[in-house]
Amino acid sequence: MNRKTLVLPAVVGLLAPVLAACGGSDSGSGDGDAIVVGTTDRFTTEEAPAPLDPAYAYDVGAWNILRQTSxxxxxxxxxxxxxxxxxxxxxxxxxxxxxxxxxxxxxxxxxxxxxxxxxxxxxxxxxxxxxxxxxxxxxxxxxxxxxxxxxxxxxxxxxxxxxxxxxxxxxxxxxxGIVNPDDYAKDKVREGFEVSGSGPYTMKAEVDGDEMTKAVFTKNPNYKGSLTVNNDKVEIVSFDDADAMGKAIEKGDIDVMTRAMTPDQIQQLSKATDSEVDLVEVSGLEIRYLGFKTDAPTVKDKAVRKAMAQLINRDKLVAAVYGSQAKPLYSMVPAGITGHSNSFFNKYGDPSVDKAKEMLEDADITTPIKLTMHYTTDHYGSATKPEFEQLQKQLNDSGLFDVDIKGTPWKTFNLAERKGEYDVYGMGWFPDFPDADSFTAPFLDKKNTLNSPYANPKIIDDLIPKSRAEADRLSAVDILTDIQDITAEDVPLIPLWQGKQYVATRDDVTGTAYLLNSSSSIQLWELGRGVSD
The missing domain is CATH 3.90.76.10 (Dipeptide-binding Protein; Domain 1)
Known part of the structure; x- marks a missing residue:
């Protein structure tokens, strides 16, 4: 069958989903009439005893469970x-x-x-x-x-x-999310994988040791809300890696493949003209960035962080690892969001070893600077390792840095970062909601999500409150630009790239164009069975 393209109305500067690589209509799921969704997200109680409590959960995988139930x-x-x-x-x-x-x-x-x-x-x-x-x-x-x-x-x-x-x-x-006081104690988290609420689904977890391997969602007969639920049962199945998930969708063991596919998988699916698996591309708000423990000896001097910002070549990084699936990002606020400004490019311009060297010399910093950059091996996809290898090469080739890189599974990485064990680390961010505040306050406000020691009084006490006071978000643009400019000057974070979002689906599944919302959250109620056009 010829490649298909589905164009939906674009809103607030975001591109609409594009559907490509259509095939036949004889696919099916691995469990009767349930629609089965694959993910590489892992859910464990080993490091986080209450991963699905609304008062605790704060990562995209857990939120994708809670949005269906709470x-x-x-x-x-x-x-x-x-x-x-x-x-x-x-x-x-x-x-x-x-x-x-x-x-x-x-x-x-x-x-x-x-x-x-x-x-x-x-x-x-x-x-x-x-x-x-x-x-x-x-x-x-x-x-x-x-x-x-x-x-x-x-x-x-x-x-x-x-x-x-x-x-x-x-x-x-x-x-x-609204919780039942009978199920959720007032002063402590609800441990384990049980969830209950008034959302469109109930959820039952299948568990192996301390890990949830499958979440089974059944339509809630008592649900009263604004959402239309197009199916009776959906399952989310966790896979060890994207390759295993890809094989499962090819065999028909799963119907939908979500985060995180590899760049090679996405490229192959986008080029296919005769396949039983479709690819849905959504202009995304996912970003990647480097974070710093700004009071750590290796990066405490702002000149070190500024030199890194001056050296990193985002164009080469994206081209080498992600190709057309991402684009360079010069602000924590991505393109497509009101208030976006290319503050890091405005501050540093094109990558330059000479400028970085001058920054370090002016600060009397001896080179090469030895440090370790940490990344997670299994949370943002298999491309994270080559991404950090590329960053390592760029910094070390300058002669100004001697960088090691170290990968750690997410269940350990996430906790270690929050405890301040890493001086430099790579993170991704899916917004809480599609507004610039969700790309600034979580990192720069008091009690930030990174537990970062960086605290700028002007941002915290003046600019963030002023921005939130503007009901017309266009009126907040100058304030948001000031926040981004200060971030580029102080460099508590270095934005790297902004990515697109992808879903792969067997072609008898409908509703996938709306499976991901503008915050990259899964909306399982949109899925149904049918024959794609």
């Missing part, structure tokens, strides 16, 4: 745009200063077990996340909440401690 007051709409009510019947600011936000719950809302969902349950859920204050720093998304008021069983009023025009977006994130 209902939120608001939800991101199909495609893109402003949040719309989900568990709520209506929500909105009731003042002109974006400091009082009121929601009315849908009538008859129930948890999956039949218990009623009340305004007190919403209040309990938010206050619980703040009280637990997990070391993942997910509660920082609720930092602008001062007090919560309830009126009757259905009205919830959030009184904010400062103006926050992004608050409706925060209500779409799993930390804002």
């Amino acid at each position: 209902q939120t007051l608001m939800v991101q709409p199909r495609g893109d745009g402003e949040p719309v009510p989900e568990a709520a019947e209506k929500c909105g600011f009731t003042d002109t200063g974006s400091e009082r936000y009121a929601c009315t719950l849908r009538d008859g809302l129930e948890f999956a077990n039949g218990d009623p969902v009340t305004a007190e349950d919403v209040k309990y859920s938010f206050e619980r996340a703040v009280k637990i204050n997990a070391d993942t720093q997910v509660a920082s998304l609720l930092s602008t909440v001062d007090t919560i008021e309830t009126k009757g069983d259905r009205e919830v009023i959030f009184h904010l401690n400062t103006a926050d025009a992004t608050f409706p977006f925060k209500l779409t994130t799993p930390v804002a």
Whole structure:
């Protein structure tokens, strides 16, 4: 069959999904009528005893589980745009200063077990996340909440401690998921892989030792919300690597392949003209960056970090490892988001050994500078190792650095980074919501998600609050540019690249064009069975 292209309306500067490489229609899943989705995300309690508690979870894999089960007051709409009510019947600011936000719950809302969902349950859920204050720093998304008021069983009023025009977006994130007080203690996390809520699905985990190998989602008969659920059962299966996942979709053992495919897999699927597997390409907001423990002896001097920023050649990095699947990024705020600015290019221009050498000489720093860059071997895909080999080569070829690289599995890497064990490390970021605040505050605000020692008072006390006060995000552009310019000057982080998002699917599965939303989150309810055109 000829290659297919599906073009959907583009919104807020983001490109619409493109569907390519269509094949026949005789594929099937490995378990009856369940739609089976593959992932290389791993879920373990070895290092994180409560990986699926909304008050603890703060990574894209765990959030992809919770978004199916834990209902939120608001939800991101199909495609893109402003949040719309989900568990709520209506929500909105009731003042002109974006400091009082009121929601009315849908009538008859129930948890999956039949218990009623009340305004007190919403209040309990938010206050619980703040009280637990997990070391993942997910509660920082609720930092602008001062007090919560309830009126009757259905009205919830959030009184904010400062103006926050992004608050409706925060209500779409799993930390804002409504939990049943009978299942979730007020002052401690819920350990293990059990989840319960009022979302479109219930979930049962299949576990091997301390690891969840499969999540089985069954349509929740008590669900009352804004989402249309197009299937009765979906399974998410974890694979050791992308090659094993690729073989499974070729055999028909799984129906959909998500993150993280290899660049070679994506290239092969994009070129195929006669295949039973389709490729869906979505212009993504995923970014990759280097992080620094800015008080570590090796990188404490800002000149060292600035020299690295001056040396890294993003064009060569992307071309060597990712090709057309990514593009160089010169700011933590990616292209396509209001407020994006190429601050690192404006500051450093083209890569230059001479300029980097001058920076280090002016700071009386002896070269070569010896340091280790750490990366995770199994969380962002198999291309991470060659990416860090390329970064290592660029820095060492300058003669100014003597860099080693070390890869570690995510379950160890993630905890070690939060404990401050790495001076330099590579991370990826999928936004909490599609706004510049989600690419700045999580890294630069108080209690940042990296537990970074970097703290700039102007950013924390002045610029972030001013940005959040602007309901019209275009009015916040100058403020956001200032944040990005300061980041380029101080270099607590170095943005590297912005990637596209891909889903591979057997061609009897429908709804894959909307499987990923603009925050790269999976929406399993969109999937169905049928024959692709």
